[in-house]
Amino acid sequence: MDIRQIVMVSSLRDPIVSDLCNLFECKVAFNDPGVSHFGLENAVIPIGTDFLEVVSPVKTNTTAGRYLKKRDGDGGYMIIIQVDEFANSKDLVLENKINIVWETDLPDAKAIHLHPKQMGGAILSLDWMNPKESWKWAGPNWEEYISGPVKGVNGAEIQSDNPQSMFDDWRKIFPNQRLDLENLIIYFDNTFICFKFDEDGRGPGISSFTLGVDNPENIYRRANDLGLVKNETIIIGGVKFNLI
Numbered sequence: 448m449d450i451r452q453i454v455m456v457s458s459l460r461d462p463i464v465s466d467l468c469n470l471f472e473c474k475v476a477f478n479d480p481g482v483s484h485f486g487l488e489n490a491v492i493p494i495g496t497d498f499l500e501v502v503s504p505v506k507t508n509t510t511a512g513r514y515l516k517k518r519d520g521d522g523g524y525m526i527i528i529q530v531d532e533f534a535n536s537k538d539l540v541l542e543n544k545i546n547i548v549w550e551t552d553l554p555d556a557k558a559i560h561l562h563p564k565q566m567g568g569a570i571l572s573l574d575w576m577n578p579k580e581s582w583k584w585a586g587p588n589w590e591e592y593i594s595g596p597v598k599g600v601n602g603a604e605i606q607s608d609n610p611q612s613m614f615d616d617w618r619k620i621f622p623n624q625r626l627d628l629e630n631l632i633i634y635f636d637n638t639f640i641c642f643k644f645d646e647d648g649r650g651p652g653i654s655s656f657t658l659g660v661d662n663p664e665n666i667y668r669r670a671n672d673l674g675l676v677k678n679e680t681i682i683i684g685g686v687k688f689n690l691i
Contacts, residue, residue: 451529498589568613
């Protein structure tokens with residue numbers, strides 16, 4: 448069980464995608480027509496065998512549009528965790544009386560989106576793929592687009608005015624994962640989610656993503672040249688990017 452895809456939301460998709468691709472030397476593999484169901488357009492970018500997605504609303508009165516207004520601008524939006532036993536994960540969601548706001552059940556992909564008001568901080572999706580190494584949401588030939596120094600997703604930080612409460616809500620869905628009770632971290636096989644206090648006044652939401660990379664110093668220098676560094680931190684689309 449691990450984070451497999453991280454999602455950003457922006458009022459304009461292409462400028463954010465351009466910054467990401469220029470900085471991380473990555474390529475868009477797929478624009479999923481299926482996200483029009485949510486009133487969105489998107490771009491899915493392979494980073495190693497994980498994925499970074501940018502979504503933008505193209506219709507009025509969308510969940511994404513309301514989220515942009517609530518947080519006063521672009522930011523982190525969604526975390527997609529690939530689970531090993533989909534039925535068990537769904538049972539835990541139902542046992543904890545968490546509403547499922549969207550579900551798909553296909554031979555090669557299953558997914559549920561959990562109600563963001565109940566979870567807090569982000570839309571959480573629990574996904575299962577067959578075969579495990581595949582990823583339907585990235586298009587039929589995403590492996591051909593893997594490029595750049597990013598090896599994959601390492602983790603995400605979610606901010607809140609009550610991180611302890613949010614941590615307690617999220618951990619119910621992952622009872623068998625290792626926990627750091629002092630620092631409010633859920634550890635998966637190779638990735639983590641950390642819950643922290645709201646430091647920028649934007650309210651609950653994803654504050655940063657951590658990526659595993661080759662040569663982080665080179666990436667940081669390029670980010671500085673591209674004007675993507677503020678207070679010694681890489682920031683794109685309202686999200687901090689930590690490199691390890």
